[in-house]
Amino acid sequence: MTDTGQPIRASRGEAEPISGRGSAGASAFVREPQARARGGGDGGPGNAPQAPPRRSPSLLRTWPSGSAGRGRRLPGDQMASEGLAEELEAVLGGQGLRVQSWDSEPAGEPRAPVRLRRNVCYVVLAVFLNEQVSVRPPARRPTAWARSAQPAPWGPRTYRQEPALLCGWRSPVLQSTVILTTEPCAPNSEPCDCQTYRGENRGQEHDEVLMIQEAKKECYGSWYLPAGRMEPGETIVEALQREVKEEAGLHCEPLTLLCVEERGPSWIRFVFLAQPTGGVLKTSKEADAESLQACWYPRTSLATPLRAQDILPLVELAAQYRHQARHPRILPQELPCSLVCQRLVATFTSVATQTVWVLVGTVGAPHLPITACGFTPMEQRGGINMAILRLLQECLTLHHLAVETKGLLGLQHLGKGHTDGICLNVLVTVAFRNPGIQNEPPEVRGENFVWWRWWRKTYKASSSRGFRNHLLSQSTDRKVP
Numbered sequence: 001m002t003d004t005g006q007p008i009r010a011s012r013g014e015a016e017p018i019s020g021r022g023s024a025g026a027s028a029f030v031r032e033p034q035a036r037a038r039g040g041g042d043g044g045p046g047n048a049p050q051a052p053p054r055r056s057p058s059l060l061r062t063w064p065s066g067s068a069g070r071g072r073r074l075p076g077d078q079m080a081s082e083g084l085a086e087e088l089e090a091v092l093g094g095q096g097l098r099v100q101s102w103d104s105e106p107a108g109e110p111r112a113p114v115r116l117r118r119n120v121c122y123v124v125l126a127v128f129l130n131e132q133v134s135v136r137p138p139a140r141r142p143t144a145w146a147r148s149a150q151p152a153p154w155g156p157r158t159y160r161q162e163p164a165l166l167c168g169w170r171s172p173v174l175q176s177t178v179i180l181t182t183e184p185c186a187p188n189s190e191p192c193d194c195q196t197y198r199g200e201n202r203g204q205e206h207d208e209v210l211m212i213q214e215a216k217k218e219c220y221g222s223w224y225l226p227a228g229r230m231e232p233g234e235t236i237v238e239a240l241q242r243e244v245k246e247e248a249g250l251h252c253e254p255l256t257l258l259c260v261e262e263r264g265p266s267w268i269r270f271v272f273l274a275q276p277t278g279g280v281l282k283t284s285k286e287a288d289a290e291s292l293q294a295c296w297y298p299r300t301s302l303a304t305p306l307r308a309q310d311i312l313p314l315v316e317l318a319a320q321y322r323h324q325a326r327h328p329r330i331l332p333q334e335l336p337c338s339l340v341c342q343r344l345v346a347t348f349t350s351v352a353t354q355t356v357w358v359l360v361g362t363v364g365a366p367h368l369p370i371t372a373c374g375f376t377p378m379e380q381r382g383g384i385n386m387a388i389l390r391l392l393q394e395c396l397t398l399h400h401l402a403v404e405t406k407g408l409l410g411l412q413h414l415g416k417g418h419t420d421g422i423c424l425n426v427l428v429t430v431a432f433r434n435p436g437i438q439n440e441p442p443e444v445r446g447e448n449f450v451w452w453r454w455w456r457k458t459y460k461a462s463s464s465r466g467f468r469n470h471l472l473s474q475s476t477d478r479k480v481p
């Protein structure tokens with residue numbers, strides 16, 4: 001339901017005669033980009049994007065309107081299965097797929113493209129972990145509040161909700177942070193004579209974190225990680241590299257996305273584990289409006305006062321990832337999108353039959369469903385998860401189901417040519433609250449979605465096999481609350 005209590009319905013599209021053009025992507029079917037049977041879609045400005053030459057044009061079938069019986073399923077159509085399997089493998093492999101339309105959007109909201117620094121603020125943040133013996137920074141004058149273990153005067157940021165979308169299949173959840181009590185680095189302290197990046201790998205206990213000292217008036221002298229707001233026209237990686245150069249003096253490459261934090265679709269932060277590739281660490285002699293200096297600090301005793309304690313779980317996430325990578329490397333895929341949306345890999349796992357089902361949108365070519373995030377007060381308060389629940393509520397009876405967002409499989413954004421939107425490819429699991437009835441997927445209402453049985457023989461990549469086994473293993477030990 002929207003926040004006005006009205007049910008939301010994706011408009012049922014009519015199959016369009018194939019014009020030979022169609023969406024890019026691995027699907028075995030052609031989705032007419034300009035036929036907006038589903039939500040708006042990304043024709044983007046001007047004409048619909050020219051799809052790359054198709055491999056095997058095929059008819060777009062209107063799907064049997066059959067009754068929405070329990071777990072209505074995609075007809076055993078080989079082409080459909082192959083197309084879906086390819087789409088699923090691409091997403092599981094961290095790749096992107098063009099967003100041509102979406103299956104659910106908040107009713108009554110204008111479908112206007114999002115615009116950076118107008119209705120969305122994207123932030124990039126880099127965690128650099130380095131093993132080096134840092135020359136001990138000069139003794140620092142203590143400040144009264146440091147010993148009281150109270151938040152620094154500018155205090156930790158108060159998020160309206162847990163600022164986290166989970167990354168990786170075992171989804172470390174970002175909890176609220178602890179309060180550091182180490183001595184602060186007074187704003188005008190002598191520069192710490194840190195060494196430049198050496199990149200040696202030694203035991204975790206010697207991890208050093210790259211921190212920058214803020215020059216902004218509102219947080220002058222506090223310490224943080226290199227971070228900043230994206231600017232219109234730049235890609236996510238370009239923004240990350242710009243911010244790190246401005247604030248720390250280093251060139252860098254992202255190693256992987258560690259997590260995406262969000263406070264609704266209007267504020268999203270992309271957190272990366274990154275590595276320096278050159279440049280010279282910024283010292284206090286190069287202080288400017290971007291930062292006062294950059295220093296490496298032991299992970300177990302970061303510089304204080306901190307601008308906000310929300311970086312502590314991020315540093316831990318980076319250390320955990322470096323110690324044991326819990327998910328494949330995820331880097332932003334440069335694909336245009338006009339809204340903040342999420343492509344769902346919504347799965348139901350039957351342990352008894354060792355079967356994994358995936359929810360599929362059937363408006364147009366069979367596809368992984370996409371839900372557009374809304375900017376209503378409820379969706380802002382509830383976070384982007386609300387858009388997932390909105391889509392699932394449209395086709396499932398949620399009150400007897402446990403829905404969990406398990407992790408981020410991929411991120412799509414281009415930023416060029418007025419395409420400021422993002423598409424997050426997200427893993428969602430659906431299970432019955434009563435574990436007794438687990439063998440068949442829950443009934444699907446309406447005709448816009450079906451459960452698609454993900455057969456062993458329809459996937460090729462080992463990542464898909466690993467993913468499927470992961471789901472099956474998780475389901476055996478999952479305790480549905």
Ligand SMILES: C[C@@](O)(CCOP(=O)(O)OP(=O)(O)O)CC(=O)O
Nearest residue numbers: 123157216224227228229230243269
């Ligand atoms: C960490 C953040 O506050 C990002 C902003 O960092 P800066 O205030 O440094 O922004 P720029 O001026 O764009 O560099 C996250 C946030 O609360 O928005």
